[in-house]
Amino acid sequence: MGVADTDVESLRIxxxxxxxxxxxxxxxxxxxxxxxxxxxxQPDRPAGRGRKLRPSPVKQVAEAAGLPVxxxxxxxxxxxxxxxAAWRPDILIVAAxxxxxxxxxxxxxxxxxxxxxxxxxxxxxxxxxxxxAILAGDSDTGVCLMQMAPxxxxxxxxxxxxxxxxxxxxTGSLHDVLAREGAELLVEQLPxxxxxxxxxxxxxxxxxxxxxxxxxxxxxxxxxQPATALDRQVRAFNPWPIAQTEWDGQVVRVHAATxxxxxxxxxxxxxxxxxxDGVDVATGEGVLRLQTVQLPGRRPVSAGDWARNAELSxxxxxxxx
Numbered sequence: 001m002g003v004a005d006t007d008v009e010s011l012r013i014x015x016x017x018x019x020x021x022x023x024x025x026x027x028x029x030x031x032x033x034x035x036x037x038x039x040x041x042q043p044d045r046p047a048g049r050g051r052k053l054r055p056s057p058v059k060q061v062a063e064a065a066g067l068p069v070x071x072x073x074x075x076x077x078x079x080x081x082x083x084x085a086a087w088r089p090d091i092l093i094v095a096a097x098x099x100x101x102x103x104x105x106x107x108x109x110x111x112x113x114x115x116x117x118x119x120x121x122x123x124x125x126x127x128x129x130x131x132x133a134i135l136a137g138d139s140d141t142g143v144c145l146m147q148m149a150p151x152x153x154x155x156x157x158x159x160x161x162x163x164x165x166x167x168x169x170x171t172g173s174l175h176d177v178l179a180r181e182g183a184e185l186l187v188e189q190l191p192x193x194x195x196x197x198x199x200x201x202x203x204x205x206x207x208x209x210x211x212x213x214x215x216x217x218x219x220x221x222x223x224x225q226p227a228t229a230l231d232r233q234v235r236a237f238n239p240w241p242i243a244q245t246e247w248d249g250q251v252v253r254v255h256a257a258t259x260x261x262x263x264x265x266x267x268x269x270x271x272x273x274x275x276x277d278g279v280d281v282a283t284g285e286g287v288l289r290l291q292t293v294q295l296p297g298r299r300p301v302s303a304g305d306w307a308r309n310a311e312l313s314x315x316x317x318x319x320x321x
Contacts, residue, residue: 008191009033014089014109016040018056021175022095024183025116026058029093030065032187038087042098043071075105084108091194094148095182103150113148114193116182118175119211120160121146122203125153126211130171130178133211134236137228140164141174143182145189147200152210156200159189167231170238214241221245222319223269227259227286242294245269245317252317255300256292269317274307281317 015026015036029035039062047054055063062069072080081104084092091111094101106113119129120142126132133141142162149155161181165174192198219241221230234243234257242253257278264282266272272280272287279290290303306312 008194011190011194012037012088012090013093014038014040014084014087014091015058015062015093015095016097016099016101017058017095018042018098019096020057021118021179021182022058022097022116023061024179025093025095025186026061028183028187030061030067034187034190035065035067036062036093037089038068038070040070040072040084040097043073072099074099076100076102081105081108092148093186101148106148106150111194114158114186115146115148115153115155116186117144117146117153118178118182120144120162121153121157122205122208124209124211127213129211130174131211131214131236132209134165134169134171134174135232137232138165141178143178143185145182145185145193154203154205156202158193158198158200159185161185168235170235172239216241219244220319221254221317223281223317224284224319227283227288230283230288231257231259245319247312247315247317250296253294253300254290254292255294257288257290260287260289262287267316269319271312271315271317274303274310274312276304276307278303279307279312 011034013029013034013036015029017026018041026039039058041056041058044053044055046052059069070083075081075084084105085108089109091109092113094113095116101113119133121144124132140162142160144160145158146153147155147158163177163181189198219237221233221243234254237243238255242255244251244253260280264272264287266282268282268284270282272282281288281290292300293303293306294300
């Protein structure tokens with residue numbers, strides 16, 4: 001599969017993406033002299049305290065580069081599909097676009113759709129692959145270039161790059177690494193994909209796992225869980241929605257924590273000690289040391305600062321609501 005009489009430099013690309021994850025790949029295409037003929041992104045959404053319409057990160061980059069921007073509410077209508085076809089794309093490159101692409105849309109470009117997906121497919125198909133990899137305690141994850149097909153992230157894979165997950169990895173830090181790796185992988189592999197030299201391999205469906213969309217209720221810490229699991233939860237939900245617990249009738253958000261070795265001789269949720277190094281809390285198995293917390297209406301502070309301004313030892317933190 002290739003585009004006849006078309007070299008990579010003259011490849012007509014339509015790029016579809018919306019959040020920060022999709023920015024590095026767009027910037028890489030522009031820097032490589034392969035700027036898209038059009039950039040699709042979701043419509044501007046209300047944001048901030050004033051709820052003013054805010055353009056997506058991808059739109060901001062595209063407009064700064066002087067690229068045409070298209071923002072349909074969806075791509076199911078004949079009109080939207082005709083508008084896409086009018087750009088005469090050879091390939092549609094997608095990164096966290098956030099809209100469903102019907103089969104008819106994928107049939108418009110001769111090279112179809114190419115998706116930058118933040119996992120080692122078929123593991124973690126779906127909406128939240130970065131969060132789910134950390135929550136599950138995976139030792140590594142990665143990014144793949146997948147030929148788009150009907151179904152949820154089921155298409156054949158052109159190439160992948162693996163990235164380790166360390167005990168300090170958060171969703172925020174892993175997101176940035178995977179976005180950069182995906183951009184590099186795209187510009188590296190695109191020439192072979194365009195000329196038909198890349199032979200994508202089918203995914204092994206029996207090995208698939210699904211990364212369901214995050215819900216805010218998942219942010220509540222359940223202190224009956226092991227400290228290692230709670231640590232993963234804190235890291236997976238940073239920077240959003242941020243893990244949380246309740247203390248003295250207030251919701252305390254936990255931005256950073258670390259599990260400690262040793263048993264906890266107290267009921268789960270009991271504050272065992274509180275000092276300059278942090279706030280140690282008993283869990284169902286082991287101790288979790290809170291390191292950075294945020295009280296309502298305040299900015300995040302070190303747990304040591306919290307300990308200096310409150311009598312915490314012996315108090316109970318409550319979890320799942």
